[in-house]
Amino acid sequence: MKLHELQNVPGAVHRRKRVGCGEGGGHGKTSGRGGKGQTARSGGSIRPGFEGGQMPLYRKLPHRGFNNYEFRTEIAIVNVGDLARLDAAVTEVNAVALAAAGLIRSGEKVVKVLGDGELSRALKVTAARFSASAKEKIEKAGGSAIVG
Numbered sequence: 001m002k003l004h005e006l007q008n009v010p011g012a013v014h015r016r017k018r019v020g021c022g023e024g025g026g027h028g029k030t031s032g033r034g035g036k037g038q039t040a041r042s043g044g045s046i047r048p049g050f051e052g053g054q055m056p057l058y059r060k061l062p063h064r065g066f067n068n069y070e071f072r073t074e075i076a077i078v079n080v081g082d083l084a085r086l087d088a089a090v091t092e093v094n095a096v097a098l099a100a101a102g103l104i105r106s107g108e109k110v111v112k113v114l115g116d117g118e119l120s121r122a123l124k125v126t127a128a129r130f131s132a133s134a135k136e137k138i139e140k141a142g143g144s145a146i147v148g
Contacts, residue, residue: 075129076104080137081117083125094126113138113145 019031030040038044049056076095082103083093090097099106113125115133122142130138135145 073110074108075110075112076108077112077114078103078127079114079116080119080134083113083123083138084117084119084121086123088121091122092124092126119143 017027017032018025019027022028033040038046049058051057076098078098086093086097086101090101095104095108095111098104098111099108104111110129111127112129112131113127113134114131115137119137119141123138124144124146125138126146126148128147130145130147138145
């Protein structure tokens with residue numbers, strides 16, 4: 001199958017609802033918007049949770065809890081196999097070199113090296129964190145894993 005042979009499932013595509021075209025069409029007069037009022041107007045909508053001016057439920061209930069999302073530490077992950085694919089001229093690997101190679105985004109501070117893949121040449125790798133297997137593989141290849 002090719003892209004130009006793709007078709008929608010029968011019944012997936014509907015005709016556009018044409019409103020205000022006479023009462024015989026079923027969508028005449030109020031055009032499916034009911035009677036008068038805020039919801040009948042164009043651009044008129046009521047936000048979710050609005051209860052007509054009554055104190056809404058989300059304001060009645062106590063707000064509790066804490067979300068750590070804003071304070072989380074984002075870790076950029078690089079595997080030993082990715083380090084092996086770096087240019088042969090590179091001997092010292094740090095966050096700047098990884099960003100230049102496109103393995104992490106520039107400006108990421110916390111880099112963790114994981115042990116997936118193999119490394120055959122000596123590299124001096126500087127990162128914030130290393131897994132035990134990554135450290136072992138780097139040192140086995142004759143390189144050094146520096147936490148910094």
